[in-house]
Amino acid sequence: MKPVIGITMGDGAGIGPEIIVKSLAVASVYEECQPVVIGDAKRLELAKKVTGSDVTIRAIQDPAEASFSYGTIDCIDLDLLPSDLPFGAISAEAGNAAFHYVKKAIELAQEKKINAICTAPLNKEALHKGGHIYPGHTEILAELTDTEEYAMLLSSPKLKVIHLTTHVGLIKAIEMIDLERTYNVIKLAHDTLTRAGKHQPSIAVCGINPHAGENGLFGNGEEEEKLIPGIERAKTEGINASGPHPADTLFFRAQRGDFDVVVACYHDQGHGPIKVLGLEAGVNITVGLKGGMIRTSVDHGTAFDIAGKNIADERSMLEAIRSAIELAPRQD
Template identity: 50%
Template sequence: MKKVIGITMGDPAGIGPEISIKAFQNQSLYEKCNPLLIGDKSVIESYLERFPEIDLKVNAVSAPEEALYERGTMDVMDLASVEASTLQIGEVSKEAGNAAYHYVEKVIELALEGKVDATVTNPLNKEALNLAGHHFAGHTEIYGELTNTSKFSMMLADGDLRVVHVSTHVSLRQACDLVKKERVFDVIKIAHNACVSLGIENPRIAVAGLNPHCGENGLFGTEEIDEIIPAIEAAESVGMNVFGPLPADTVFSKARGGMYDIVVVMYHDQGHIPLKLLGFVFDKEENKWKEVSGVNITLGLPIIRTSVDHGTAFDQAGKMTASELSLENAIDYAVKLANNVD
């Protein structure tokens, strides 16, 4: 039985609708899973009207069991949250932010009820989200609250390079304060469980230091001595295969080369920069992104959530030129995780 994958449309004013259309056009999608878009029918239909060369029909449904899951048909769970005729493509608005929130809310509800096997999210805009009165830093925090989960973390993956974060959407000053033994241990455990769920036996977990040269024995900071090393020792004491702390300027090259299965990083940019350097390829001659790959996965939840690893790209929205590669990567990861649940 193919898994039902609930895919949110993302901010309707961004590139989410068009990369969803592109992904649903890919015939191999239906060989992997039964995909269901959670969004607005009118927005998708407006794209199909503007780009008649796209050979795709829309099937609006009110529940997953009504979907056809057939090639050439895009099943859309129509929430009627925004009207395409009044939507300003490529602009921040509370209307679009509110719609994007309700897509996420619905897909989480469906997953908790067991009506979809995994969830995949297209990008939303944090400013629009907050303008609409939904005060979250992003998808990860929405999922944490709506699933009543307190211990969760963000994982980014591109191929065999994986990173999982101790902190994400906080200031750098706050991020340093959040490097505590208990949190680092929890994230090491989350990283271990994530690798196991991907079929990796006895995963090799690298832990990055916070400070340059991992603090140089206290010369450049004591977080490694006071918090990170005790967390590593606690993880080792319960049988996890952990290495570190390791300098952040070399650990990612080692992980990419196959020395480690996953890297625990201390803050947002420490993990995002190496992943996006690898997965985001800009074509200087054509002045556009040639490739945007990578997946964002929220770990520690009672449901599966994967996501594209990029934003709403308002500057590209509405042109049908945005790459769907990251969305396809996210769907592949969701299917793999859902299959391993069994």
């Protein structure tokens, strides 16, 4: 069975509706999955006019009603946006709607009606104006699924990177890393790829210091204290983990195919190599959500400055859909 991918519309005043319509006008998407949008059908109709697409927008209430046929975009219609909502403007209505699209997608995933969630971008200021005080999608997903241990995984066609820490300063990031976090993130990577059908995925952990410390020559023993015990614990459970490896060569080796995923210690260590490979190809993925739920996302924002102008590039959305297909838990 092709996986059912629930695509949330994001902020309706941004480029989300446009890039969804453009992406679902690509025939190969329907060859690989069964997509269904969670959003507002009227907004997709407007995006259809903006883009000049000839697809049909079909409002439904449940994935069971979807046709999943190329040329028709099935939309679970929450009907939350005013018909006169302007493109490119921050609004409480759009922020509130974006929250409820995600909430509905989580419910559908928990009910096993969709196999993965793919999110179009939301706007944090609009989200807050709408009464939902979260930094972004990840925190909404974590709270609504009652998940405490999760991680960011970035994916591109040649490289996957999962992070021990993300949006904190470098000194704080090193302080936050310990053997438990190292072990937990290795296990999240292993479990995610295993559920997606990858047998014994190969997981390589980056060093914190240059040359991974070079046996104490660099740093203050961070590799020995914070990384190696977590790696060894994972290995005792049969997980195919190795490292710590010098970061200056590890990413080259991984994109060459030596490893299935790299564990990066901090934000720029992992984000830099992914973005060098192409901004349009990068996908942001939340792993570790309860129930094995997978969420993928475009690696860009709402782009209010170009919304409603048929300028938005859909390639990151297409990659996010493809990553959702790749990582969606396989059904027995």
